[in-house]
Amino acid sequence: MNRVPVSTKAHSVAIVAWQSMPAVFGAGAKGVGGLETAAWTFAKGLASRTAWQPTLVFRSCGRIPRDCVEGVQLHADIDRWENIRRDVSAKVDFGNRRLNRFSAKLFWQIPLLAATWPFRRRDPELMAIDDRLMKLSPDVWVTMGVGRESAGVIATAAAQDRPSVLMLQSGADLDERYAQDAITRSAYGERSDVCRYAIERADHVVCQTDAQRERLEKLFGRQGSLIRNSLDIDRWKDQRGKHPRGHILWIGRYEEFAKRIHLAIQIAQACPDVPIRMIVNPDDPNVESKVRSSLPANVELVDYVPFDQMPMQYAQSRAFLSTSSAAAEGFPNVLLQAAAAGTPIVALQDFDRFFEKSGAGIVCDDNIADAARALQEFHSGVRSHQTDPVDRYLVENHSFDHVTDQLASLLETTLSDPRKSAS
Known part of the structure; x- marks a missing residue:
């Protein structure tokens, strides 16, 4: 496959998709959704077709087998408690003291998390620098989907004076409640003010569809770029x-x-x-x-x-x-x-x-x-x-080559003018 350089200088880009490790390791891996597939596809495309040097950032419960796969550098944030914490948080709404879904595993998961709380790392503050990312300093930050973790990526990019790109991953990413002053929570538990922060503070927003572009402009007054989902057609x-x-x-x-x-x-x-x-x-x-x-x-x-x-x-x-x-x-x-x-x-x-x-x-x-x-x-x-x-x-x-070249062009434009639309 021919490489398509986007500039005379190789630039670096960090793509943050915290749940994307299963997309990288193991053909039989579980938990590979659309967001994870997109992040890994974008990273591989940039590595194989362009002069961009991509790093994929994800969390892991342990050491990963390799630090580089198919030309993509991998940065794993190791948190041995993450899977249990996410499992419990999906079942229990502690803020409203409400049980969303019952599971017998809660009888040992909650006491274990309570006992280990003094020794575990705290979650990043909302809409603030994510210390997990400060070890990296790419030329451009890319984050997938709207939520608290993307808000942290965008805040980190701003602190480093680096441009940030927010890639929408669902229709729910542009919930109309995010544009309102009242603080509400999405069906996935994301706070509306945090989601609005991500949408408004990202230097660039990428939409999957024309409908998302129209909704982004209507609700938030922002011009988004259109980069459709891709796949290896063959x-x-x-x-x-x-x-x-x-x-x-x-x-x-x-x-x-x-x-x-x-x-x-x-x-x-x-x-x-x-x-x-x-x-x-x-x-x-x-x-x-x-x-x-x-x-x-x-x-x-x-x-x-x-x-x-x-x-x-x-x-x-x-x-x-x-x-x-x-x-x-x-x-x-x-x-x-x-x-x-x-x-x-x-x-x-x-x-x-x-x-x-x-x-x-x-x-x-x-x-x-x-x-x-x-x-x-x-x-x-x-x-x-x-x-x-x-x-x-x-x-x-939707071809892999076409979409990769679109993303590379967008990243190059973002370096020179972060807020300029590259649609």
């Missing part, structure tokens, strides 16, 4: 035609906010003769219990598939079902993966007019009956799917 195309296509595929989590698994179950109930495979990651135990207790006979639940085996999962499917909420999500990578695999998509909602522009599938506007009917037609072969226009659209808008 990797997902490679399995086409190598496997018989049988079932319908759905991928998501046990939650009813973004992926909306309850709607997938309703659709499955409406087409009982269509086999549906659902690959579901853990999230809300209450939702999981409800799904498992009333699972339709035509649904197969799969708890986990290694990431390197996912192209085959798409290639074995007659269609992909998307029940994601456009308001909650940014742009789901599963749509790109299904499209690249040549698998038609039946979606309850569109994302940035993706289906209109690409021809990757059909949108049912949250109509359960229409979605069930479309799945039946794809499964029976009544409805066909043309892949050539989809392939062209992906290459022109």
Whole structure:
């Protein structure tokens, strides 16, 4: 692959994505979501195609196997208690003294955290320098998603007199409450004033979709750059035609906010003769219990598939079902993966007019009956799917090389004029 230098001098960039370690190590790693995939993809692209020298920053419970992977320097902040702390905080709202979700593990986790509290490192102050990052001094800081940790990256960049780039990762990153004076909390527990700080103080904001750009300007008066999600198209195309296509595929989590698994179950109930495979990651135990207790006979639940085996999962499917909420999500990578695999998509909602522009599938506007009917037609072969226009659209808008070059250009512009839009 040819390198595309962005300047005569090699500059450094730190990409902070605290949960991204599983995306780097191990093809069978769990917990690799869209944000983590994007951070690692951006870092690899900059290392392979440009003169930029990227460092990926993440947390780890122990020492990492290597300090450099595929040309990307890795900086791991080691916190042996992090996984337990995050698990407890997801279940218990200590501020409001409320139990969000019960787990028997809380009986030993909470006493253990209480006993070790005097010896553990304190969390960074909100909207202040993050001491974990002060060992680094890149030319540009990049942070993924809106929240307290991104606010810390942006505050650190300002203290170092370095430009910062905030990359939006979901529709929820631009919650209208963030633009209001009253302090509220998001569905993920993020404080609105902290999120507003990140959005307003970042030197540059990158949007995944045109809809995000419009909302950013409407709510916060800021001009954002458009850099769409990318993927290695050939990797997902490679399995086409190598496997018989049988079932319908759905991928998501046990939650009813973004992926909306309850709607997938309703659709499955409406087409009982269509086999549906659902690959579901853990999230809300209450939702999981409800799904498992009333699972339709035509649904197969799969708890986990290694990431390197996912192209085959798409290639074995007659269609992909998307029940994601456009308001909650940014742009789901599963749509790109299904499209690249040549698998038609039946979606309850569109994302940035993706289906209109690409021809990757059909949108049912949250109509359960229409979605069930479309799945039946794809499964029976009544409805066909043309892949050539989809392939062209992906290459022109979402290819790894194209998106990497866009990001490199943005970073170069940010060095010379941090607040200038490079859209």
